[in-house]
Amino acid sequence: MNINSLIEILNSDETELRLYFTRKRGIRYISYSPVIDDPLQIKLKKLIRDYLKDFISIEQVKFSPVGYKEETIETCNIDYINSYMDVIDSFNDCNVNREPIEDEIINELNFYCLVITDNRKGNNDKVMFFRRVTKFKKLSSKGVFGNIKDNKFKEIDTKLLGIDGNIDLVVYDDNVLILNHISLERIFSLAEQYLEKAQTAISFIRKSKRISNFDQFEEDCLNDRRITRTLTKMLTEENKLENCFENFPNVVNVIEIFELEIDIDKSGDIDRIVYDNKEQLMDVIRLVRDSYYRSIINARAGIDDSI
Incomplete structure (x- = not known):
C-alpha cells in the first residue's frame, strides 16, 4: 500500500x-x-x-x-x-x-x-x-x-x-x-478463523494415519492458539500438509538426531508416531511441517520455525 x-x-x-x-x-x-x-x-x-x-x-x-x-x-x-x-x-x-x-x-x-x-x-x-x-x-x-x-x-x-x-x-x-x-x-476475531483453518489442516494430517491417539492430538492442537496459528500458516505452504509423513523413515531419523521424546509404534500395519501428551505437541507439528534440517556445509542440525 x-x-x-x-x-x-x-x-x-x-x-x-x-x-x-x-x-x-x-x-x-x-x-x-x-x-x-x-x-x-x-x-x-x-x-x-x-x-x-x-x-x-x-x-x-x-x-x-x-x-x-x-x-x-x-x-x-x-x-x-x-x-x-x-x-x-x-x-x-x-x-x-x-x-x-x-x-x-x-x-x-x-x-x-x-x-x-x-x-x-x-x-x-x-x-x-x-x-x-x-x-x-x-x-x-x-x-x-x-x-x-x-x-x-x-x-x-x-x-x-x-x-x-x-x-x-x-x-x-x-x-x-x-x-x-x-x-x-x-x-x-481471527482466533475463530484460525480454529476453522486448523481443523482443515488437521484433516490432512489425519489422512496420513501416522499418529496414534489422534483424537487427543487433535484436541490439544485446537486448544493451543500458537498451534492453530501454525496450522493456518501451513495451509498456505505448498504440499507440506498433503505430503506430511510421506517419507516416514526420514521422520524416524529426525526423531533420533534431535533426540525427541517421541516413540514409534511398529505393531500395526504401518509405523506410527505415538502421541502421549501436550509436551510433544510442538515437536510433532514441526515434524509435519518439515521444520527440522541439517545444513549442507557444516552439517549443523537446526529448526526452521519461519514466519
Whole structure:
C-alpha cells in the first residue's frame, strides 16, 4: 500500500469523515456513529497524517499468523479476513446505531474506525483507519478521570472516550496495511478463523494415519492458539500438509538426531508416531511441517520455525 497516497488523501479538503465505535456481541458487530464537528475532523486527519509519516520507508511484507519480522509492516487482502464484511455491514446506514452511546456501553467498545471518503476524483474512494480501544477501556473502568479547577482535583462523573493519532490498521482499495500485528487478530476475531483453518489442516494430517491417539492430538492442537496459528500458516505452504509423513523413515531419523521424546509404534500395519501428551505437541507439528534440517556445509542440525 502506498502510504504517500494515504497522506495525500488526508491533506485534501475534498473529503468526508465518519467515525464509528464498534463492539462485538456474540457473532454480531454493533457500531455507533456520533457526529464530529469540523475542527475535530481537521485535527484527527492531522494526527493520523503525522503518525503515518513514520511508516513511509518501512518494508511491507505479507501477513503471517505465526508472527512478524522486526522493522517491517504487514499487508493482506480483505479476502483473507472472514469477518471483514460483518464489520463493514455494521457501518451501513441501515444498520448503524444512531442512539447516543450510553455510559454502560462505552466500556464494551472494542475498536473505532475513521472512514474518510475521497471525493477528488468523483469515485468516492474510501480509506478506513482502525484503532483498538482496549487500553483506554481499562483506564476508564479501573481508573479515575478528572480535572483541576481552583487547585482542586475533581472527578468527572461520566465515562469518557478517547481518540489518538495512532492507527492499528488501514484499509484501502481492498488491501489492509497492518501497523499493529495483534490488532488484526483482535479487531476481526481471527482466533475463530484460525480454529476453522486448523481443523482443515488437521484433516490432512489425519489422512496420513501416522499418529496414534489422534483424537487427543487433535484436541490439544485446537486448544493451543500458537498451534492453530501454525496450522493456518501451513495451509498456505505448498504440499507440506498433503505430503506430511510421506517419507516416514526420514521422520524416524529426525526423531533420533534431535533426540525427541517421541516413540514409534511398529505393531500395526504401518509405523506410527505415538502421541502421549501436550509436551510433544510442538515437536510433532514441526515434524509435519518439515521444520527440522541439517545444513549442507557444516552439517549443523537446526529448526526452521519461519514466519
